[in-house]
Amino acid sequence: MPKLRPPATRKTTGARLAAAFGAILALALVSACTAPGAIETDIDDRAEFVDTDDRLNVATTFTILADMARVVGGDRVQVESVTTPGADVHYYEPTAGDLRRVENADLVISNGLGLDDWLLRFIDGTGAQHLVTTDGIEPEPVRSGNSVGRANPHAWMSPTDGATYIRSIADALGEIDPAGAAYYTANADDYIAELEDLAERARASVATIPPERRVLVTCEGAFSYLARDLGLEELYLWPVNSENQGLPRQVTALIDEVRDRDVPALFCESTVSGDAMEQVATESDSRLAGLLYVDSLSAETGPVPTYLDLLDHDLDTITRELTS
Template identity: 65%
Template structure:
């Protein structure tokens, strides 16, 4: 669904060669024997990197190709990005089309590859240019997130069989935290009036989350690679928000909220804050970890929909 633009495809292969050679030269004299002895795990974006690091612990070194704050849908890796992950033992991608730009890297790498969303039943995109294709944002649901943790633990175990027990135990501990978030959120949603059980966002990135906690979903555009905030999108959403008397609307950190501001002004709904989807924040930000991201979003959503 989402691929590098043509210019990115033309420049990616040379960048890979440069990154691989540079990394090989620099690692020869680094003297960092402890780091060099650990499996290097590369992920396509920061959410997966946090999952892998939490499960892998000090047995692995994890690097995300994309940096905090990046929109992963049409990402074009730089030579610096690729240098960080050159020589990786394991590559972890999301799948479901969101990080297809990794394909050229896979062609040039001997690393094992794991798809974190494998086994998740895809929800189709309901509208727009990609209607009918899989919605890639399965990690936004704590329930689907458990599948991600299982897949990552299994992939790490294949690369480092001696660590299998540690990986499995940490994945279970991690999953228990997601279960607690899900239970808390569903309890709040069940207590909401039916008219307050609609989640309105800029991108349609919350389909799995909305389904699994009992919310309806409305949005301006389905996927960030589409046209964003067109007059037709705004007018249609204004009508829906008015009809349903939705008390609060939201937008995500990697896109402009100007179109959603129009919706809020026209309907009287409150623009209730910034949600995070495709990327973690930096260490000092609101969502430095995956658990923080899911917890932040669920708290913001349920507090906003509980208003007035």
């Protein structure tokens, strides 16, 4: 059973807004200094929650968690992601609309492990229960850079840990809405069965890759959990998006490693620039083979509109390109 964080003591609306705007301004100033490569997103014109029926209002910090909540919650919930498709959750700058969206939620779902701590700046004073989906997951440590030893936050990239996310969401919804508990559990069971089938197919595909080629080279070290599950060695330019991206020493070190290991294919993620990895590919006689998705789903008409689509796309791209 997940440990829901209880709602904080409610403040007056004026106090909440004042505190939130102060936090948002402070976060924007910090981001301007520390995240020069952050991806800009379109103006957010989404509607806020409207209490027109008995469904639970669920707010999540990013789109992958929103998709999980929609599948598990079905027609008993309405779900909104604070960040929009294509946004970089590492550098997100909350808005006043985000505050109102979270304020009107019955349940707020975040990842934890430092990924979406910006949420904590303005969740205080809301009446929402708070679920941290990585509670209970054994974190993989960051193994290089300024964040060495800290928890790598990308646990959802493991189908095994992804199942833990899904089960925690079902338990949390059932705790808030006991009448729907069996419904949420059944949805989670079906969802996890699909996830396990996908993972089994991925393991079979990796088994066809020659052992010396079982090396996954990406821009960001966001695949530690997936690499662990599949028996892949992970190499990358920078550990997490809070690090400097593509410094000359990082590029040079990776060029040498890729050349020495004769790695046939390199990859980069959808929310970051691939320029540095393109240089690695050119100078190591490898190739930048495909775009991977990690921190965000695409729009509904894009290549990865769901969590299962994201994992399926990434696994297919990785195994296809490493065996080609």
